[in-house]
Amino acid sequence: MVQFSEEKLAKVKEIIARYPDGKQKSALLPLLHLAQDNFGGWLSAETMDYVASLLQIEPIEVYEVATFYSMYNTKPVGKYVFEVCQTGPCMLNGSDNIIAYISQTLGIKVGETTADGLFTLKTAECLGACGYAPMMQLGKHYREHLTKDKVDAIISECRTAAAANN
Amino acid sequence: MAKAMQLNTMGRKLLLEKAHVEGIRYFDVYRREGGYRSVEKALKTMTQEEIVEEVKKSGLRGRGGAGFPAGMKWGFIAKPEGVPRHLVCNADESEPGTFKDRYLMEFIPHLLIEGLIVASYALGSNATYIYIRGEYAWIPDILEQAIAEAKANGFLGKNILGTGFDCEIYVQRGAGAYICGEETALIESLEGKRGNPRIKPPFPAIKGVWGRPTVVNNVETLAAVVPIINEGGEEYAKIGVGKSTGTKLISACGNINKPGVYEIDMTISVEEFIYSDEYCGGIPNGKRLKACIPGGSSVPILPANLLLKTAKGETRLMNYESLSDGGFATGSMMGSGGFIVLDEDQCVVRNTYSLARFYRHESCGQCSPCREGTGWMEKVLLRLENGEGKISDIDLLWDIQSKIEGNTICPLGDAASWPVAAAIRHFRDEFEWHVTHAAEAQTRNFGLAHYADPIYVPV
Numbered sequence: 001m002v003q004f005s006e007e008k009l010a011k012v013k014e015i016i017a018r019y020p021d022g023k024q025k026s027a028l029l030p031l032l033h034l035a036q037d038n039f040g041g042w043l044s045a046e047t048m049d050y051v052a053s054l055l056q057i058e059p060i061e062v063y064e065v066a067t068f069y070s071m072y073n074t075k076p077v078g079k080y081v082f083e084v085c086q087t088g089p090c091m092l093n094g095s096d097n098i099i100a101y102i103s104q105t106l107g108i109k110v111g112e113t114t115a116d117g118l119f120t121l122k123t124a125e126c127l128g129a130c131g132y133a134p135m136m137q138l139g140k141h142y143r144e145h146l147t148k149d150k151v152d153a154i155i156s157e158c159r160t161a162a163a164a165n166n
Numbered sequence: 167m168a169k170a171m172q173l174n175t176m177g178r179k180l181l182l183e184k185a186h187v188e189g190i191r192y193f194d195v196y197r198r199e200g201g202y203r204s205v206e207k208a209l210k211t212m213t214q215e216e217i218v219e220e221v222k223k224s225g226l227r228g229r230g231g232a233g234f235p236a237g238m239k240w241g242f243i244a245k246p247e248g249v250p251r252h253l254v255c256n257a258d259e260s261e262p263g264t265f266k267d268r269y270l271m272e273f274i275p276h277l278l279i280e281g282l283i284v285a286s287y288a289l290g291s292n293a294t295y296i297y298i299r300g301e302y303a304w305i306p307d308i309l310e311q312a313i314a315e316a317k318a319n320g321f322l323g324k325n326i327l328g329t330g331f332d333c334e335i336y337v338q339r340g341a342g343a344y345i346c347g348e349e350t351a352l353i354e355s356l357e358g359k360r361g362n363p364r365i366k367p368p369f370p371a372i373k374g375v376w377g378r379p380t381v382v383n384n385v386e387t388l389a390a391v392v393p394i395i396n397e398g399g400e401e402y403a404k405i406g407v408g409k410s411t412g413t414k415l416i417s418a419c420g421n422i423n424k425p426g427v428y429e430i431d432m433t434i435s436v437e438e439f440i441y442s443d444e445y446c447g448g449i450p451n452g453k454r455l456k457a458c459i460p461g462g463s464s465v466p467i468l469p470a471n472l473l474l475k476t477a478k479g480e481t482r483l484m485n486y487e488s489l490s491d492g493g494f495a496t497g498s499m500m501g502s503g504g505f506i507v508l509d510e511d512q513c514v515v516r517n518t519y520s521l522a523r524f525y526r527h528e529s530c531g532q533c534s535p536c537r538e539g540t541g542w543m544e545k546v547l548l549r550l551e552n553g554e555g556k557i558s559d560i561d562l563l564w565d566i567q568s569k570i571e572g573n574t575i576c577p578l579g580d581a582a583s584w585p586v587a588a589a590i591r592h593f594r595d596e597f598e599w600h601v602t603h604a605a606e607a608q609t610r611n612f613g614l615a616h617y618a619d620p621i622y623v624p625v
Contacts, residue, residue, distance in 0.1 A: 018293070018295075018334075018336040018338075019376075020250075020293075020376060023357070023376050025357065025358035025359075026338075026356060026357050026358045026376075027358065028358030028359075029300075029338065029339065029340065029341050029355065029358060030338065030339060032341065033300070033339060033341065055358075057358075061358075061359075064359075064360055065358065065359065065360055068343065068360040068361065068530075069300070069340070069341035069342045069343050069361075070341070070342035070343065070527075071300045071301065071341040071342035072341055072342075086520070086523075087262045087463075087520060087521070087523075087524045088262045088263065088459075088463050088506060088517060088520050088521050088524065089262060089263055089419045089420050089506050091516070091517070091520045092420050092421060092506070092508060092512055092517065093420075093421075124301075125262075125344070125523075125524045125527045125528060126260060126261075126262040126344070126463075126524060127301050128259050128260060128264065128265045128268055128299065128301065128302065129265055129268075130262065130263050130264070130265055130417065130419035130420075130425070130504065130506070131265055131417060131418065131419040131425035131426050131427070132265075132425070133419065133425075137301055137303075139303075140303040140304050141303070141304055
């Protein structure tokens with residue numbers, strides 16, 4: 001069953017308190033981030049219904065928001081999601097080659113997840129790191145000035161971290 | 167005399183002057199370096215109206231892209247009895263080529279917090295929100311730490327500096343949507359909804375977040391309030407030229423030796439900005455300049471010959487007036503300051519396709535011309551890029567963009583149209599070459615062609 005810990009519920013309460021009384025729906029985006037981080041990196045219908053119940057809004061109000069914003073995953077994703085920027089300035093600096101290299105190295109196409117469930121490759125539109133191109137988002141942080149060597153290093157770093165956590 | 171004054175202000179830094187001081191991210195160092203003086207001055211010695219007046223006098227223009235006078239925007243806020251007002255900081259920086267606000271927030275977050283406190287006081291906002299793009303996921307921690315430090319030192323919270331003014335600042339993360347940089351979409355998003363822009367009027371200054379009077383300002387705009395209050399609006403207005411007052415952050419990227427964020431005083435030339443070692447440091451590998459998008463992906467792309475000089479043959483400067491000199495026929499815009507340089511090896515068709523794909527992805531889908539038109543432009547551009555296009559496709563593109571522009575609720579439609587229109591306007595022969603030399607276009611780029619040739623100026 002989907003349920004936040006007591007600690008997370010306290011955080012939920014703190015977030016809702018930022019808005020005027022009766023405007024708790026404003027907490028929807030922050031709560032969806034919290035839920036996605038907590039419940040396996042994606043938002044299942046069950047998770048979204050749970051968030052709706054916390055905010056006392058209709059589930060449809062959550063679904064329509066979750067499907068609008070590109071950062072919310074409405075399908076399961078790998079443990080490590082590579083989101084490579086492909087817009088204008090990154091393209092000028094070779095992002096297409098980086099995307100192709102990751103695809104070839106991991107043996108997956110854009111939008112796919114490796115069979116071991118470790119990696120998902122996605123493309124992203126401008127992430128605001130144009131001066132540090134090519135780049136990608138990996139979890140909370142950016143990986144910038146990407147080269148093939150750097151990509152290799154990031155992949156092995158992820159594999160090592162995953163092995164250590166098991 | 168005029169010359170001497172210009173020299174005095176040359177290279178003047180107001181926002182990033184202290185950005186490299188070690189530990190400036192933290193309150194103690196920031197305060198030691200003179201931080202939070204503007205809060206003391208504003209809250210203890212100035213009325214709300216006096217602050218708005220200083221900002222008006224400064225000539226500060228919105229730094230998010232539209233360039234609307236900030237003081238005037240503040241002056242519009244409605245003050246109905248008993249209704250709370252809100253200041254919202256737009257940190258949804260998403261215009262391709264733009265990464266200046268990120269730099270400010272990451273390296274000198276207290277400057278933004280300081281500006282926010284002064285602006286909140288001027289506007290009467292007791293609860294102020296920073297709406298930051300969701301992908302900048304590590305920055306809310308930096309901002310929240312700065313907020314906590316400011317609060318612990320009496321600059322935020324209840325009864326700030328004993329003046330009776332209460333203010334809280336909250337950080338709200340978006341979740342990946344360029345459209346939320348548009349102020350009414352941002353407000354919708356802050357209310358926990360899809361980022362669909364609202365029809366204006368009513369403007370946010372009358373009915374904004376939760377139906378309350380709201381001012382939405384860009385990060386850089388709010389940071390600029392600090393030097394304006396410290397030095398006075400008139401002093402601030404002495405920097406720069408014409409209606410381009412103060413300093414502007416430029417985020418430079420693309421094919422240049424030194425990509426990064428630079429603070430300029432808007433008196434330097436575009437040529438100096440690209441080639442001087444103080445700024446972009448020229449183009450890598452000795453390549454030649456082909457084109458540039460000087461103000462973020464939405465503004466018109468210019469070929470090298472129109473970028474460095476205006477159609478009248480004058481030196482083009484890095485400021486609002488000079489960059490837009492010649493209108494859309496031969497000029498561009500300052501926009502958000504996202505400066506994208508293309509060298510001779512870049513393909514304008516491919517670049518335009520990449521931007522069209524971006525706008526298709528980011529269209530919220532509310533207005534048909536934008537929802538349908540952006541997808542259509544992307545498809546036609548991909549066809550041309552892949553050597554499968556027809557000459558009539560170029561006219562089709564022109565037709566589509568002209569039917570999106572001006573026919574949508576928010577400016578995203580215009581933003582999607584302008585790059586396509588400008589690319590065809592100035593690089594039509596490159597598009598045609600992709601049709602007439604379809605096979606060759608798959609193996610090499612059109613190159614520099616005549617795009618850097620001097621332009622004949624009739625005397």
